Amino acid sequence: AGKSKVDDEVLDNLEEVLVSSDVGVNTTLKVIERIEERVSKDKYLGTDELNQILREEIAGLLSETNTGEETEYTIPDLPPQSDGTKTPYVLMVVGVNGVGKTTTIGKLAYQFKKKGLNVVLGAADTFRAAAIDQLQVWADRVDVPLVKQAMGSDPASVAFDTLKSAVAQDADVVIIDTAGRLHNKINLMNELTKVKRVMQKVVTDAPHDVLLVLDGSTGQNAFEQAKQFTAATEVTSLAVTKLDGTAKGGVVIGISDQFKIPVKYIGVGEGIEDLQVFNKFEFVDSFFK
Amino acid sequence: MFNNLSDKLDKALHVLKGHGSITEVNVAETLKEVRRALLDADVNFKIAKQFTTTVKEKALGQDVLTTLQPGQLMVKIVKDELTELMGGDAEGINLSGTPSVILMSGLQGSGKTTFSGKLANYLKNKKTKKPLLVACDVYRPAAIDQLHVVGEQIGVEVYSDKGNTDPVAIAQAGIAHAKANGHNVVIIDTAGRLAVDEAMMTEISNIHAAIKPQETLFVVDSMTGQDAVNTAKAFNDVLNFDGVILTKLDGDTRGGAAISIKSVVNKPIKFIGTGEKMEAIDVFYPSRMADRILGM
Numbered sequence: 205a206g207k208s209k210v211d212d213e214v215l216d217n218l219e220e221v222l223v224s225s226d227v228g229v230n231t232t233l234k235v236i237e238r239i240e241e242r243v244s245k246d247k248y249l250g251t252d253e254l255n256q257i258l259r260e261e262i263a264g265l266l267s268e269t270n271t272g273e274e275t276e277y278t279i280p281d282l283p284p285q286s287d288g289t290k291t292p293y294v295l296m297v298v299g300v301n302g303v304g305k306t307t308t309i310g311k312l313a314y315q316f317k318k319k320g321l322n323v324v325l326g327a328a329d330t331f332r333a334a335a336i337d338q339l340q341v342w343a344d345r346v347d348v349p350l351v352k353q354a355m356g357s358d359p360a361s362v363a364f365d366t367l368k369s370a371v372a373q374d375a376d377v378v379i380i381d382t383a384g385r386l387h388n389k390i391n392l393m394n395e396l397t398k399v400k401r402v403m404q405k406v407v408t409d410a411p412h413d414v415l416l417v418l419d420g421s422t423g424q425n426a427f428e429q430a431k432q433f434t435a436a437t438e439v440t441s442l443a444v445t446k447l448d449g450t451a452k453g454g455v456v457i458g459i460s461d462q463f464k465i466p467v468k469y470i471g472v473g474e475g476i477e478d479l480q481v482f483n484k485f486e487f488v489d490s491f492f493k
Numbered sequence: 494m495f496n497n498l499s500d501k502l503d504k505a506l507h508v509l510k511g512h513g514s515i516t517e518v519n520v521a522e523t524l525k526e527v528r529r530a531l532l533d534a535d536v537n538f539k540i541a542k543q544f545t546t547t548v549k550e551k552a553l554g555q556d557v558l559t560t561l562q563p564g565q566l567m568v569k570i571v572k573d574e575l576t577e578l579m580g581g582d583a584e585g586i587n588l589s590g591t592p593s594v595i596l597m598s599g600l601q602g603s604g605k606t607t608f609s610g611k612l613a614n615y616l617k618n619k620k621t622k623k624p625l626l627v628a629c630d631v632y633r634p635a636a637i638d639q640l641h642v643v644g645e646q647i648g649v650e651v652y653s654d655k656g657n658t659d660p661v662a663i664a665q666a667g668i669a670h671a672k673a674n675g676h677n678v679v680i681i682d683t684a685g686r687l688a689v690d691e692a693m694m695t696e697i698s699n700i701h702a703a704i705k706p707q708e709t710l711f712v713v714d715s716m717t718g719q720d721a722v723n724t725a726k727a728f729n730d731v732l733n734f735d736g737v738i739l740t741k742l743d744g745d746t747r748g749g750a751a752i753s754i755k756s757v758v759n760k761p762i763k764f765i766g767t768g769e770k771m772e773a774i775d776v777f778y779p780s781r782m783a784d785r786i787l788g789m
């Protein structure tokens with residue numbers, strides 16, 4: 205009787221909304237269980253209250269890693285390197301093919317530059333056709349330097365050069381683009397580990413952030429992506445792209461919860477301004493629109 | 494943890510057998526596992542529901558529960574049903590035109606440009622055609638360069654007009670160029686676009702109307718989740734496309750989007766992409782895809 209207003213129909217609808225937003229069955233059941241628990245305690249719930257509870261519970265899954273209060277493109281202050289030179293904040297961007305890594309780098313560079321930071325980009329995707337030209341267009345748009353080598357050269361060597369150059373010019377931020385790769389390709393994943401290792405020869409604690417880019421229209425495979433990229437590079441943050449379409453990107457809720465990685469940014473278009481700092485409440489609300 | 498449907502069904506049916514007598518409730522439990530497996534594989538929510546209803550009817554019709562190995566029969570019914578859903582008559586690419594014009598369409602990053610190259614390479618080598626690639630993505634940074642690099646890799650000419658911002662005009666000029674230079678296939682690469690972007694959907698609709706392609710292909714990333722149905726339907730409403738290309742199947746995605754798309758638009762899945770290299774193209778086999786979705 206305590207569940208008088210949260211009947212099976214309501215929960216079924218909720219299940220449909222969440223699964224249809226790519227939240228996945230596991231996480232959906234987790235959310236529903238939590239709601240059922242709360243509902244059995246606090247009786248008599250109206251739809252408004254239920255919606256509020258739902259919002260809280262989903263946001264709860266994201267909360268350990270996402271405070272929801274961040275609104276700025278910030279980078280932490282880093283202590284200088286042992287030789288006294290300035291330590292650039294090194295951001296390495298990884299992900300499977302076509303998710304939006306290069307575009308997100310362009311948008312991020314723009315945001316950092318707008319804050320008055322000196323940004324250097326590194327074109328360590330030396331494989332994909334015209335990947336270097338694509339990043340060059342972004343570097344020109346934002347008006348930041350790009351370090352590159354010829355197509356087919358060693359990505360680790362490009363990353364090394366980029367960090368050297370960044371340190372030499374007292375840069376604040378370095379963003380390294382990498383080639384898209386599917387997480388089940390062991391050699392390519394090892395290559396990424398090597399890129400990371402080689403950077404540490406220049407800046408000992410680099411990279412300071414490994415950003416895994418996930419396509420917002422990806423389904424449950426994103427879990428495996430998070431798992432394998434974390435294994436290879438210790439991913440420290442997530443970006444979800446292409447949320448300007450009808451896809452909801454709900455899979456990141458379970459990923460963020462399970463791997464304890466915060467979602468930092470969302471991509472909402474192809475333009476230079478189309479990047480937002482992640483807000484968990486707005487994100488959850490979008491499932492119901 | 495149970496990684497694949499056989500295991501899950503065996504478990505459900507094991508429970509079922511332990512009950513001594515078989516009831517509707519037990520069947521429901523088994524079907525729940527089927528549905529769960531489909532959802533884990535990214536089959537659309539509504540389609541998974543519909544599918545389990547069909548499977549239930551078939552299962553009851555075949556007296557699954559009175560056979561010695563109900564689990565195996567159940568898996569067979571599910572697999573056959575999936576295969577049939579994704580199958581139909583295998584249709585190749587329509588190459589009847591002079592030249593035959595093939596138009597690519599799809600979301601951003603789905604693999605259109607790469608697949609344009611793969612298809613040109615395939616038609617050149619396997620069907621002794623003389624293809625022309627036409628670069629109609631005037632938006633993505635270095636999209637035209639990308640197609641040129643691809644064309645160079647496979648030894649296929651690329652028509653482009655840097656600075657021209659009208660994809661309809663470029664497509665038409667490309668076809669004229671093909672005619673003048675003895676190309677018998679023209680593959681038109683287009684920009685990625687979201688189905689909700691009205692201006693961009695109108696643009697591709699205009700390209701389509703202007704060049705009247707023999708073949709319009711919808712290129713979709715096999716890792717796509719629940720949104721596959723919306724996108725496929727929206728592109729089909731505008732283009733009434735002829736076939737679907739599923740890319741990035743060299744990954745470990747289960748690829749349930751294949752079922753969702755087929756159910757919604759009922760267009761054949763013609764080719765799959767299995768890698769970044771130009772040779773990584775294969776025809777689509779429904780039965781293999783069914784195994785994959787079921788994790789078998």
Ligand SMILES: Nc1nc2c(ncn2[C@@H]2O[C@H](COP(=O)(O)OP(=O)(O)OP(=O)(O)O)[C@@H](O)[C@H]2O)c(=O)[nH]1
Binds near residue numbers: 304470473478601633
């Ligand atoms: N609508 C939309 N499109 C996006 C967004 N982010 C990226 N894109 C588009 O997605 C496509 C792929 O983006 P890229 O930045 O090249 O992706 P990538 O991960 O670098 O790709 P690879 O290097 O080939 O693995 C391009 O057409 C981008 O314009 C977004 O937030 N919204």
Ligand SMILES: Nc1nc2c(ncn2[C@@H]2O[C@H](COP(=O)(O)OP(=O)(O)OP(=O)(O)O)[C@@H](O)[C@H]2O)c(=O)[nH]1
Binds near residue numbers: 602605744
């Ligand atoms: N592993 C793998 N990668 C693929 C496959 N097909 C395409 N790719 C990769 O996916 C990424 C995107 O491919 P593109 O061909 O640029 O995609 P697109 O649809 O033309 O992208 P936009 O023009 O930005 O909309 C690139 O990194 C390709 O190398 C495939 O079958 N397997």
Ligand SMILES: [K+]
Binds near residue numbers: 446447448449450490
């Ligand atoms: K969206």
Ligand SMILES: [Mg+2]
Binds near residue numbers: 306307382383384
């Ligand atoms: Mg890239």
Ligand SMILES: [Mg+2]
Binds near residue numbers: 633
């Ligand atoms: Mg393209």
